[in-house]
Amino acid sequence: MNCMDKGPSNHHKERRLSSRSNSGESDDIIETARIPTSTGRRKRNTSVSEPISVIQTTKRAIYTAGRPPWYNEQGEQKEAFIIGLSGGSASGKTTVAEKIIQALDFPWVVLLSMDSFYKVLTPEQHEIAEQNEYDFDHIDAFDFDLCCETLGNLKQGKKVEIPMYDFTTHARKKNTKTLYGANVVIFEGIMSFVKPELREILDMKVFVDADSDERLARRLRRDITQRGRNLQGVLHQYHKFVKPAFEQFIEPTIQYADIVVPRGGSNEVAIDLIAQHVHTQLEIRNLNFRSQLANAHIGQPLPSTLHVLDNTPQVQGIHTILRDQSTSRDDFVFYSKRLMRLLFEFALSFLPHSDHKVETPQDKVYDGRKFSGTGLCGMSILRAGETMEPALFSVTKDIRLGKILIQTNLETNEPELHYIRVPRKIHEDHVILMDATVATGAAAMMAIRVLLDHDVKEENILLVSLLMAETGVHSVAYAFPRVQIITTAVDKQLDSNYHIIPGLGNFGDRYFGTE
Amino acid sequence: MPSAMVTANMATNEPEVRSNLQTEIDNSPVFYDDNPPQLRLVAVNDQIRRLQTILRDKNSTRSEFVFSADRLIRIVIEESLNLLPYSSKIVQTSCGHPYEGIKFDKGNCGVSIIRSGEAMEQGLRDCCRSIRLGKILIQTDDETNQAKVFYAKLPKDIHRRNVLLMYPILSSGNTAIKAIEILEDHNVPQSSIILLTLFTTPEGLNSVITNHPKVRILSTEVYPVAPVHFGQKYFGTD
Numbered sequence: 001m002n003c004m005d006k007g008p009s010n011h012h013k014e015r016r017l018s019s020r021s022n023s024g025e026s027d028d029i030i031e032t033a034r035i036p037t038s039t040g041r042r043k044r045n046t047s048v049s050e051p052i053s054v055i056q057t058t059k060r061a062i063y064t065a066g067r068p069p070w071y072n073e074q075g076e077q078k079e080a081f082i083i084g085l086s087g088g089s090a091s092g093k094t095t096v097a098e099k100i101i102q103a104l105d106f107p108w109v110v111l112l113s114m115d116s117f118y119k120v121l122t123p124e125q126h127e128i129a130e131q132n133e134y135d136f137d138h139i140d141a142f143d144f145d146l147c148c149e150t151l152g153n154l155k156q157g158k159k160v161e162i163p164m165y166d167f168t169t170h171a172r173k174k175n176t177k178t179l180y181g182a183n184v185v186i187f188e189g190i191m192s193f194v195k196p197e198l199r200e201i202l203d204m205k206v207f208v209d210a211d212s213d214e215r216l217a218r219r220l221r222r223d224i225t226q227r228g229r230n231l232q233g234v235l236h237q238y239h240k241f242v243k244p245a246f247e248q249f250i251e252p253t254i255q256y257a258d259i260v261v262p263r264g265g266s267n268e269v270a271i272d273l274i275a276q277h278v279h280t281q282l283e284i285r286n287l288n289f290r291s292q293l294a295n296a297h298i299g300q301p302l303p304s305t306l307h308v309l310d311n312t313p314q315v316q317g318i319h320t321i322l323r324d325q326s327t328s329r330d331d332f333v334f335y336s337k338r339l340m341r342l343l344f345e346f347a348l349s350f351l352p353h354s355d356h357k358v359e360t361p362q363d364k365v366y367d368g369r370k371f372s373g374t375g376l377c378g379m380s381i382l383r384a385g386e387t388m389e390p391a392l393f394s395v396t397k398d399i400r401l402g403k404i405l406i407q408t409n410l411e412t413n414e415p416e417l418h419y420i421r422v423p424r425k426i427h428e429d430h431v432i433l434m435d436a437t438v439a440t441g442a443a444a445m446m447a448i449r450v451l452l453d454h455d456v457k458e459e460n461i462l463l464v465s466l467l468m469a470e471t472g473v474h475s476v477a478y479a480f481p482r483v484q485i486i487t488t489a490v491d492k493q494l495d496s497n498y499h500i501i502p503g504l505g506n507f508g509d510r511y512f513g514t515e
Numbered sequence: 516m517p518s519a520m521v522t523a524n525m526a527t528n529e530p531e532v533r534s535n536l537q538t539e540i541d542n543s544p545v546f547y548d549d550n551p552p553q554l555r556l557v558a559v560n561d562q563i564r565r566l567q568t569i570l571r572d573k574n575s576t577r578s579e580f581v582f583s584a585d586r587l588i589r590i591v592i593e594e595s596l597n598l599l600p601y602s603s604k605i606v607q608t609s610c611g612h613p614y615e616g617i618k619f620d621k622g623n624c625g626v627s628i629i630r631s632g633e634a635m636e637q638g639l640r641d642c643c644r645s646i647r648l649g650k651i652l653i654q655t656d657d658e659t660n661q662a663k664v665f666y667a668k669l670p671k672d673i674h675r676r677n678v679l680l681m682y683p684i685l686s687s688g689n690t691a692i693k694a695i696e697i698l699e700d701h702n703v704p705q706s707s708i709i710l711l712t713l714f715t716t717p718e719g720l721n722s723v724i725t726n727h728p729k730v731r732i733l734s735t736e737v738y739p740v741a742p743v744h745f746g747q748k749y750f751g752t753d
Contacts, residue, residue, distance in 0.1 A: 310558070313601050313617060314596045314619075316617045317616070317618065320604055320616025320618060321616075323609075323614045324606035324607070324616075325606070325607050326607075342593060346560075349562040353565060356568055358568055358572035358574070359572065359574065360571045360572070360573055360742065361742070362741075362743070364740050366568065366572070366740075368569075370565055370568060395586055499610055501608075501610055501612050502612035503610050504608060505609025505610060506609070
């Protein structure tokens with residue numbers, strides 16, 4: 001594996017964020033980050049690699065290994081584990097980072113480079129940089145405030161926008177990379193340990209130590225053979241910027257490191273130790289989530305945020321048809337759609353409204369009401385939640401719709417996040433979160449957590465579902481007491497497979513005919 | 516505003532009903548604390564108020580108007596179906612557990628009063644895929660101001676069925692009264708007729724109740740000013 005430069009250079013080379021984001025469309029909000037695990041099958045010339053557990057569709061990737069819960073049963077965040085990597089230019093930080101990722105053998109790992117946080121240069125500085133005289137190896141070349149903020153948010157599990165630095169203009173590109181959903185973040189850069197506020201964020205600090213001759217030799221080889229620069233230029237740059245920077249800023253930070261890795265990427269013992277430590281830390285944070293949900297809150301009164309559609313004869317009649325195992329799919333689809341429509345009309349009444357006077361054609365003023373929120377978004381939890389989209393469209397016309405795929409891991413019985421796509425500027429909006437049924441509430445909680453991570457206000461979320469189990473209601477309400485929970489019926493029990501009793505079977509299977 | 520389901524005792528306290536109506540009339544939406552038992556108002560919430568507002572607003576686009584009208588119609592239709600007879604039924608769920616539910620009885624039909632009543636046909640069809648539909652055309656004679664029947668095509672066995680009579684705007688009540696008379700001519704008992712409206716005036720309500728006290732009336736709002744532009748705007752002939 002060759003070692004492409006990650007350190008600063010005065011050459012206008014193409015740089016890119018080293019996060020493994022699968023976004024092909026830069027204007028799209030969300031991409032989950034992920035890195036291949038122990039495949040070794042990786043191309044260094046793209047920022048997107050192909051992990052084996054990914055199914056590529058025409059446009060985007062679907063993950064077969066999802067993200068397990070990153071919050072506890074109270075809905076609180078478990079923080080992401082942040083590994084800081086530092087070391088001189090050409091010391092082998094990237095190689096070490098990649099080896100760690102392989103050794104971790106763990107999905108939802110993000111590699112973030114400090115290169116993304118170079119400062120935007122003034123026109124004068126830009127001129128200097130054009131002449132290869134700007135010092136990119138200086139502490140002042142980095143925007144540490146933005147770097148701390150971004151890394152801090154990533155640690156909190158929030159969605160973050162990573163700036164894309166353009167080395168030809170020395171400015172940030174208009175579009176950013178959206179990162180969301182990392183359990184482990186590897187942050188690498190020559191100045192990683194320089195600022196105390198940045199060190200504070202790092203859970204583990206690894207310093208990659210390579211002999212200075214070795215680093216110079218590597219840098220020479222790389223810059224001359226791969227970038228067509230002459231010996232003179234590289235040496236000039238090395239002596240003027242790279243070496244002083246290392247001695248002044250970088251080398252002293254070795255004292256902050258938890259682990260010093262001599263010989264860089266070839267030091268397998270060190271990499272194994274690091275991977276082991278991260279695994280231990282993640283196991284401590286991990287919880288057997290779903291069974292905790294199912295057993296909590298037995299016998300408690302139902303929460304005040306729960307709103308059940310009036311149990312009219314029609315609702316009872318439709319429920320009878322949906323629950324009947326002998327109902328044909330034709331009828332099942334028809335009547336579930338009717339029930340969904342009733343449910344959404346009911347759900348919309350929980351949105352904020354204000355007085356609104358209108359002129360009538362009869363020349364009288366009419367005291368009416370109107371929706372007083374900023375906007376409205378739908379968010380369906382795939383697959384079954386998707387069945388509710390047509391009914392939502394039939395009562396809201398041109399609503400913006402996001403999707404989230406959560407699947408139960410059949411081995412662990414835990415929900416796992418596989419795919420998300422969230423409408424832009426969702427944070428101001430009220431969000432109608434849809435799932436056909438809610439049993440333990442595990443998937444719904446994951447979806448709510450995702451929305452909160454996208455800065456949606458908890459009180460602006462409406463969880464809308466055809467059928468819920470009592471335990472699911474409790475779990476969601478306990479973790480997210482301000483989320484409105486709206487349904488057509490609440491069943492008492494769950495069986496050992498976490499199916500609702502008496503329930504209506506697997507909604508998605510019956511609706512789509514995949515049973 | 517929930518209203519109790521109307522089942523019995525329909526023709527008894529008619530004088531109270533009338534006085535009640537007369538005292539309540541003012542310029543704001545009227546919700547009776549003590550509804551006439553024949554009237555069932557859909558439980559009003561903010562969404563329904565919003566739909567009513569869009570239908571009232573003269574600045575609403577036609578597309579908004581039709582969209583909101585269809586939503587409100589659907590709500591009224593769903594509510595009307597709750598008034599139809601049913602019996603209990605126990606089914607087995609896919610998980611193998613019994614579920615005590617209900618089953619709606621057969622023997623219903625819809626009748627729309629041309630033309631605005633036809634706007635409600637699709638809503639009914641969307642809920643009851645194969646329900647029989649009759650139509651009645653009634654026009655007001657310009658000279659005598661009397662409602663006159665031009666056309667009526669009804670299911671043959673309509674006298675054995677519950678009839679959902681669809682007419683979105685109950686203003687004077689004359690047309691609806693005439694339509695009920697036709698149904699009665701076909702031997703439909705008053706107690707089998709449910710008049711489905713979106714908006715009704717106290718006057719129209721009063722008039723229908725006086726003439727046909729056993730007919731049940733469903734609406735979302737009782738208000739002195741009727742949005743009589745409904746048919747024009749819905750069908751785009753304004």
